[in-house]
Amino acid sequence: SSELTQDPAVSVALGQTVTITCQGDSLRAYSANWYQKKPGQAPIVVIFGKNNRPSGIPDRFSGSSSGNPASLTITGAQAEDEADYYCTSRDYNANPLFGGGTKLTVL
Amino acid sequence: QITLKESGPTLVKPTQTLTLTCSFSGFSLTTSGVGVGWIRQPPGKALEWLALLYWDDDKRYNPSLKSRLTITKDTSKSQVVLTMTNMDPLDTATYYCGHKPFIRGAMLFDPWGQGTQVTVSS
Numbered sequence: 601s602s603e604l605t606q607d608p609a610v611s612v613a614l615g616q617t618v619t620i621t622c623q624g625d626s627l628r629a630y631s632a633n634w635y636q637k638k639p640g641q642a643p644i645v646v647i648f649g650k651n652n653r654p655s656g657i658p659d660r661f662s663g664s665s666s667g668n669p670a671s672l673t674i675t676g677a678q679a680e681d682e683a684d685y686y687c688t689s690r691d692y693n694a695n696p697l698f699g700g701g702t703k704l705t706v707l
Numbered sequence: 708q709i710t711l712k713e714s715g716p717t718l719v720k721p722t723q724t725l726t727l728t729c730s731f732s733g734f735s736l737t738t739s740g741v742g743v744g745w746i747r748q749p750p751g752k753a754l755e756w757l758a759l760l761y762w763d764d765d766k767r768y769n770p771s772l773k774s775r776l777t778i779t780k781d782t783s784k785s786q787v788v789l790t791m792t793n794m795d796p797l798d799t800a801t802y803y804c805g806h807k808p809f810i811r812g813a814m815l816f817d818p819w820g821q822g823t824q825v826t827v828s829s
Binding site for chain 1: 746748817
C-alpha cells in the first residue's frame with residue numbers, strides 16, 4: 601500500500617534515548633527521510649537517505665532509514681527536541697509519501 | 708542560499724478556486740533533477756503532500772486531490788503556481804512550498820517556505 605504509518609505520540613525523559621518508527625511497504629525499496637516540525641515553523645530535515653544528517657543538525661539524531669520499519673533515534677533527548685516528527689519516502693510511482701507524524705514529548 | 712516564499716489569499720469562499728504562488732531564489736528549475744512541491748497542514752493534523760513539479764515539467768499530484776489541482780511554473784520569474792478548485796472548509800490549512808533537490812535515492816523537500824495560512828469560509 602502507499603502509506604507510511606507512525607505512532608501518534610511518544611514520550612522520553614530528558615537526556616534519555618527515544619526511537620520513533622515508520623512502517624510502510626515502500627520502505628522495503630526506498631529509504632526514509634525525517635522532518636522535525638515545531639508549531640508555527642516550517643519543517644526541517646533531520647535525517648535523509650541512508651542516515652545522512654544535514655549540516656546544523658546535532659549528532660544525537662540518527663536514523664535507520666533502509667528497510668521496514670525505518671526509525672529515527674534521538675540519543676540524549678533535549679527539551680528543544682520536543683516537536684512533531686514526520687517520516688517521508690516515495691511510493692512505487694515515484695510520488696512523495698508522508699507519514700501521519702509522531703508527537704514527541706520530552707518529560 | 709535557497710529560499711522560498713508562498714503568497715496568495717488568506718481567505719477564500721467555498722467553491723472558489725485557490726491560487727498560490729511560490730517564489731524562490733538560490734536555484735533554477737532548469738537544473739536537472741530539481742523540483743518544487745506543495746505540502747499543506749490543516750490545523751491539528753498531519754502534513755499532506757499535494758503536488759510536485761520537476762525541472763522537465765513532469766507533474767505529480769496526490770491521487771486523492773488530483774482532479775482539483777494544477778501545478779505550473781514560470782521559469783523566468785522563478786515561480787511555481789498551484790491552483791486548487793472547488794475549495795471547501797476542510798481545505799483550511801497552512802500551505803507550504805518546498806525545494807526538491809536532486810539527491811539520488813532521496814525523495815525530500817529541503818528547504819521549505821515559511822508557509823501561508825489559507826482559511827476557507829463563507
